[in-house]
Amino acid sequence: LLSDSNARLAAARGLTSSRGRRETGRFLAEGPQAVREALRRPDLVVELFATAAGLAKHAELLEPARSAGVPVDEVSDKAAAGLSETVTPQGLVAVCNRFTRSLAQVLAHEPKLVVALVGANDPGNAGTILRTADAAGADAVIFTGNSVDPYNGKCVRASAGSLFHVGIAVVDDPAEVLTAAAGAGLLTFATTGAGAIDLDQLDLAPPTLWLFGNEARGLPEDVLQAAGVRVRVPIYGRAESLNLASAAAVCLYASARAQRP
Amino acid sequence: LLSDSNARLAAARGLTSSRGRRETGRFLAEGPQAVREALRRPDLVVELFATAAGLAKHAELLEPARSAGVPVDEVSDKAAAGLSETVTPQGLVAVCNRFTRSLAQVLAHEPKLVVALVGANDPGNAGTILRTADAAGADAVIFTGNSVDPYNGKCVRASAGSLFHVGIAVVDDPAEVLTAAAGAGLLTFATTGAGAIDLDQLDLAPPTLWLFGNEARGLPEDVLQAAGVRVRVPIYGRAESLNLASAAAVCLYASARAQRP
Numbered sequence: 001l002l003s004d005s006n007a008r009l010a011a012a013r014g015l016t017s018s019r020g021r022r023e024t025g026r027f028l029a030e031g032p033q034a035v036r037e038a039l040r041r042p043d044l045v046v047e048l049f050a051t052a053a054g055l056a057k058h059a060e061l062l063e064p065a066r067s068a069g070v071p072v073d074e075v076s077d078k079a080a081a082g083l084s085e086t087v088t089p090q091g092l093v094a095v096c097n098r099f100t101r102s103l104a105q106v107l108a109h110e111p112k113l114v115v116a117l118v119g120a121n122d123p124g125n126a127g128t129i130l131r132t133a134d135a136a137g138a139d140a141v142i143f144t145g146n147s148v149d150p151y152n153g154k155c156v157r158a159s160a161g162s163l164f165h166v167g168i169a170v171v172d173d174p175a176e177v178l179t180a181a182a183g184a185g186l187l188t189f190a191t192t193g194a195g196a197i198d199l200d201q202l203d204l205a206p207p208t209l210w211l212f213g214n215e216a217r218g219l220p221e222d223v224l225q226a227a228g229v230r231v232r233v234p235i236y237g238r239a240e241s242l243n244l245a246s247a248a249a250v251c252l253y254a255s256a257r258a259q260r261p
Numbered sequence: 262l263l264s265d266s267n268a269r270l271a272a273a274r275g276l277t278s279s280r281g282r283r284e285t286g287r288f289l290a291e292g293p294q295a296v297r298e299a300l301r302r303p304d305l306v307v308e309l310f311a312t313a314a315g316l317a318k319h320a321e322l323l324e325p326a327r328s329a330g331v332p333v334d335e336v337s338d339k340a341a342a343g344l345s346e347t348v349t350p351q352g353l354v355a356v357c358n359r360f361t362r363s364l365a366q367v368l369a370h371e372p373k374l375v376v377a378l379v380g381a382n383d384p385g386n387a388g389t390i391l392r393t394a395d396a397a398g399a400d401a402v403i404f405t406g407n408s409v410d411p412y413n414g415k416c417v418r419a420s421a422g423s424l425f426h427v428g429i430a431v432v433d434d435p436a437e438v439l440t441a442a443a444g445a446g447l448l449t450f451a452t453t454g455a456g457a458i459d460l461d462q463l464d465l466a467p468p469t470l471w472l473f474g475n476e477a478r479g480l481p482e483d484v485l486q487a488a489g490v491r492v493r494v495p496i497y498g499r500a501e502s503l504n505l506a507s508a509a510a511v512c513l514y515a516s517a518r519a520q521r522p
Contacts, residue, residue: 033501124385132507137497158504165499200518236398236517238426240294242510243419246393249507250514256497257461 002049002073009075012049012095013082018149025098027151028083029163031090032058037161038094039064044164046095048072051080054091061092070094085153098151099168103177106140106167107184112207113138113255114186118145118174118223119214120244126150127158128245129212133166134159136252140167145174145220174211174223181209188228190219191251193241195232199251202231204258210251215244263310263334265343270336273310273356274343279410286359288412289344290424292351293319298422299355300325305425307356309333312341315352322353331355346414359412360429364438367401367428368445373468374399374516375447379406379435379484380475381505387411388419389506390473394427395420397513401428406435406481435472435484442470449489451480452512454502456493460512463492465519471512476505 002009014020015028026046029038038045039061048065052074055062065072083093107114115133120126126148133141143150150156150168171177181188186209189202211227213219224230233247242250263270275281276289287307290299299306300322309326313335316323326333336344344354368375376394381387387409394402404411411417411429432438442449447470450463472488474480485491494508503511 128504128507131500131504134498135494135496135500135503135507160501160504162498162500233396233514234517235396236521237395237423239392239396239423240421242396243389243392243421243506245504245507246389246396246510249503249510253494253511254514256495260497 002075002079004076004079008047009049009079012093015095016083016085016153018152021098021149021151027096027098027156028153029094029096029156030084030086030092030153031157032061032092033161034156035061035092035094037164038096039068039070041099041164044096044099045070046097049075049080049083049093051075051077051091054080058092086157100170101167103142103169103171103180106142106169107180111139111184111186112259113252114140114142114181114209115248115252116142116144116174116177116209116211117147118211118219119217120147120212122215123148123152123154124158125215125245127155129248130155130159130166131162132245132249132252134162136256138166138252140169142169142171142177144171144177174220175226178223178226189231190224190227190229191233191247192218192224192230193232195230197229197231199231199233199254202229204255208255210248210255212244212248263336263340265337265340269308270310270340276356277344277346277414279413282359282410282412288357288359288417289414290355290357290417291345291347291353291414292418293322293353294422295417296322296353296355298425299357300329300331302360302425305357305360306331307358310336310341310344310354312336312338312352315341319353347418361431362428364403364430364432364441367403367430368441372400372445372447373520374513375401375403375442375470376509376513377403377405377435377438377470377472378408379472379480380478381408381473383476383505384409384413384415385419386476386506388416390509391416391420391427392423393506393510393513395423397517399427399513401430403430403432403438405432405438435481436487439487450492451485451488451490452494452508453479453485453491454493456491458490458492460492460494460515463490465516469516471516473505473509
């Protein structure tokens with residue numbers, strides 16, 4: 001059992017902050033699903049911390065960890081809770097290396113379906129969109145315009161393992177994303193309640209970059225201007241709008257359906 | 262300014278618990294959007310509590326409240342936080358009467374699109390599904406099989422006002438919902454990862470009841486057996502499944518699209 005004041009444990013605790021993750025290039029993946037997916041990728045997991053209960057419950061993960069040369073240490077319930085950004089700590093946390101790629105890398109292999117989050121700041125929404133993008137067969141999710149850190153604990157958790165499946169890039173300037181997307185042959189569809197074109201009227205078969213904005217403010221005006229088409233998800237009832245992750249699910253599944261024969 | 266120990270304030274605080282809501286038939290609607298929608302329905306709002314900042318920021322809501330004969334009382338920031346189930350209290354909370362209808366009532370007028378949540382227990386997901394159901398033009402959302410209380414503060418908040426737009430029924434036994442839906446001429450589509458029929462293969466034009474299950478366990482076996490069709494939302498990538506609210510968005514928008522000419 002590691003002491004609660006162990007130095008590696010203290011360093012891991014620092015990864016619950018965005019700054020700690022940025023400075024070290026590492027992040028935390030909590031819970032059996034995230035840890036399992038992380039262990040499937042080579043050289044991603046640095047070390048694994050687990051409570052006695054976590055070790056007993058998820059014994060099937062110990063063998064892949066050991067064969068990958070990943071140290072596994074038992075920690076107290078209190079220490080595990082200190083590594084958790086969720087209400088119910090899972091008793092199992094992996095310290096991982098970030099694996100963000102460049103914009104050029106995620107757009108390199110003739111992508112058909114790509115998502116850009118522009119200023120999205122709810123980590124739960126971002127993680128849910130990662131999961132939906134993966135389910136819809138998207139190639140990559142690009143975080144831009146001061147969006148939430150994709151390696152935020154709540155985002156990792158909400159992605160339910162999909163963080164490890166899709167290409168991820170973090171790009172400061174949305175204009176750079178639009179230029180690169182055009183260069184990669186992607187149409188750019190910007191979602192906005194004030195969009196001139198209804199989702200159901202679009203030809204969704206061509207390779208597409210979907211742009212989703214901030215939960216409250218939507219997409220910035222310059223991004224709306226620069227995007228190819230401004231698209232409205234139709235509202236048939238009395239709701240003012242859809243939740244960001246729900247709107248993304250409707251758009252990405254419409255694309256996935258249209259892009260398949 | 263009401264004292265923090267005021268009796269009406271104490272009674273309102275009791276509505277942050279499911280038991281308090283059940284025993285009094287009341288619930289709390291927090292924030293300007295929910296309060297605005299609640300005030301639009303007659304006899305729904307019992308009283309309104311607001312902080313000084315809340316009163317100043319949302320002055321446009323005071324006139325409708327007063328003309329509806331709804332008492333408005335200023336409370337301290339601490340008292341307002343005590344009425345809040347969210348991380349960032351909004352400084353504006355309405356005490357409302359529950360307005361749940363019977364199963365017969367929500368199915369009375371030839372409904373075309375109805376949702377049943379069976380054992381869904383995440384209030385954020387439930388509220389997001391209420392919002393999506395409203396946006397997709399659904400007639401009603403039925404909470405059954407020990408689903409979360411629709412008047413839970415987090416559910417009210419996530420519904421973004423849509424709680425006040427769609428018919429809501431709470432029914433203990435899912436079997437009763439299936440029988441009533443059949444009687445109302447609805448096809449019943451049960452969503453499950455193991456569904457034999459792909460969403461894209463279904464004729465979604467007829468009047469439909471969509472069944473969504475628990476976030477972790479899905480729908481109970483007896484409900485799956487009794488439902489007309491077991492439907493799978495296709496997974497094109499490597500995700501194991503979709504988030505419940507994202508799956509609901511994909512299904513409900515597919516129905517809304519198919520039911521319109």
